[in-house]
Amino acid sequence: MINQNKDIRDDQIRIVGDKNPTTSHKMKWIPIAIVCLLFIVVALLIIENTRTNVANENNYSSAFEPQAKPTPVLPDSVPLFNIPSDTTNVGYIERIDTCINDIQLRLFIPHHAEMSLYIGRMKKDDPSVIFVGQAADVRADNGEIVGAFVHKGKPISWGKSKKGYCASINGKVYVGVAESTPLFEMATENEGYFFRQYALVDNGKLVENNPKGKTIRRAICQMQSSVFMVESLTRESFHDFAQALVDLGVNNAIYLVGSTAYGWSVDQNGITHEHGEDIWRNNPSGCPKNVSYIVWKRK
Amino acid sequence: MFINLHMKKSLIISTSTDLVRIAPEKIICITSDGNYSNLIQTDNQTRLITYQLGQIEKMISTQLGSEGKCFIRIGKSLIINRSYIYYINIPNQKLILSDAEKFIHTVSASKEALRQLKELIEKEANL
Numbered sequence: 057m058i059n060q061n062k063d064i065r066d067d068q069i070r071i072v073g074d075k076n077p078t079t080s081h082k083m084k085w086i087p088i089a090i091v092c093l094l095f096i097v098v099a100l101l102i103i104e105n106t107r108t109n110v111a112n113e114n115n116y117s118s119a120f121e122p123q124a125k126p127t128p129v130l131p132d133s134v135p136l137f138n139i140p141s142d143t144t145n146v147g148y149i150e151r152i153d154t155c156i157n158d159i160q161l162r163l164f165i166p167h168h169a170e171m172s173l174y175i176g177r178m179k180k181d182d183p184s185v186i187f188v189g190q191a192a193d194v195r196a197d198n199g200e201i202v203g204a205f206v207h208k209g210k211p212i213s214w215g216k217s218k219k220g221y222c223a224s225i226n227g228k229v230y231v232g233v234a235e236s237t238p239l240f241e242m243a244t245e246n247e248g249y250f251f252r253q254y255a256l257v258d259n260g261k262l263v264e265n266n267p268k269g270k271t272i273r274r275a276i277c278q279m280q281s282s283v284f285m286v287e288s289l290t291r292e293s294f295h296d297f298a299q300a301l302v303d304l305g306v307n308n309a310i311y312l313v314g315s316t317a318y319g320w321s322v323d324q325n326g327i328t329h330e331h332g333e334d335i336w337r338n339n340p341s342g343c344p345k346n347v348s349y350i351v352w353k354r355k
Numbered sequence: 356m357f358i359n360l361h362m363k364k365s366l367i368i369s370t371s372t373d374l375v376r377i378a379p380e381k382i383i384c385i386t387s388d389g390n391y392s393n394l395i396q397t398d399n400q401t402r403l404i405t406y407q408l409g410q411i412e413k414m415i416s417t418q419l420g421s422e423g424k425c426f427i428r429i430g431k432s433l434i435i436n437r438s439y440i441y442y443i444n445i446p447n448q449k450l451i452l453s454d455a456e457k458f459i460h461t462v463s464a465s466k467e468a469l470r471q472l473k474e475l476i477e478k479e480a481n482l
Contacts, residue, residue, distance in 0.1 A: 064428060065430065066430035066432070066468065068471070069425075069429045069430070069471050072434065073416040073423045123455055127468070
């Protein structure tokens with residue numbers, strides 16, 4: 057019986073005998089308003105859904121463009137940077153060919169080796185050497201090394217015109233991009249090695265460089281805890297080569313002398329593979345005295 | 356005439372100890388008073404009924420049938436006899452029940468309820 061009082065509100069009236077109280081004008085509008093609101097919501101949802109479909113269609117259209125992030129083409133049987141150590145512990149360079157953005161790359165991954173620098177024409181008489189690649193640039197006017205250079209703790213050159221750096225100190229290799237780095241001093245204090253080159257990748261981001269034209273490009277890269285060298289097997293611009301390295305996933309990369317710069321690598325079977333052209337083979341005196349190389353030697 | 360008078364329905368409100376029998380036209384309004392109700396009569400008498408307003412509304416509906424439609428429930432606290440609606444003032448929330456002769460009784464209700472009451476009367480009068 058108490059509920060009989062609750063079936064009517066103070067703003068309602070009811071003729072006694074009728075079951076339902078009279079609905080006010082305001083109340084009459086509420087269902088209409090709700091229906092209108094629902095209609096508007098449904099209409100908005102339909103419009104939004106249509107827009108989303110159109111946007112998706114546009115995305116699908118653009119997906120046909122070659123903008124998708126490329127997947128490195130690697131041999132199925134060879135994991136890139138998780139290669140188990142062999143029992144012999146003999147240093148070697150693993151060569152892996154891959155393709156990024158239609159750019160063919162060759163990766164040189166050192167195993168059981170440590171990096172140093174060498175100045176002067178590199179000879180092949182040291183059996184411990186498993187990789188050689190030209191490192192810093194040499195000025196054409198005075199033959200001096202471009203950028204800071206430390207050789208076994210001895211500063212050879214100073215300069216910060218190139219932001220990329222590579223250092224090998226106490227068996228650890230650093231690749232990075234910075235105008236100033238304490239690694240130069242560390243290298244001098246610890247009989248380490250340090251040189252500068254064009255920066256290509258800085259913390260996973262492409263670094264643009266001024267030099268134009270296409271040629272064979274080379275780089276030394278740091279990817280997570282691994283350091284390796286890369287060579288383009290086709291002539292590429294700085295930009296495309298750097299982009300390929302970014303897409304490969306490297307964290308930092310700096311340039312190594314490209315084009316016909318000479319070097320070689322020794323694989324697991326002890327076979328030497330040359331890259332570039334040994335243009336001073338028949339004319340050793342023509343080699344600049346300050347030509348420099350990164351050298352990976354067996355530990 | 357005699358027969359007609361006796362044929363006219365009366366509202367009978369009975370409790371375990373007493374009984375009220377009253378003709379509908381003698382009721383001005385019934386107001387809620389907690390769990391009880393006050394029956395306001397045209398002779399200016401007020402009788403306390405030990406029933407809740409909703410219970411009395413149900414008695415009116417049950418006992419008077421279609422004649423009960425002369426009563427209108429207004430909100431939770433009021434039942435009025437529509438025959439005596441004399442004056443409605445919505446802004447002042449004032450409703451005066453009167454026969455314009457012997458009695459005049461003022462009650463209060465919500466603006467919305469009074470507005471609906473006003474519309475109802477206008478509608479029934481084809482205004």
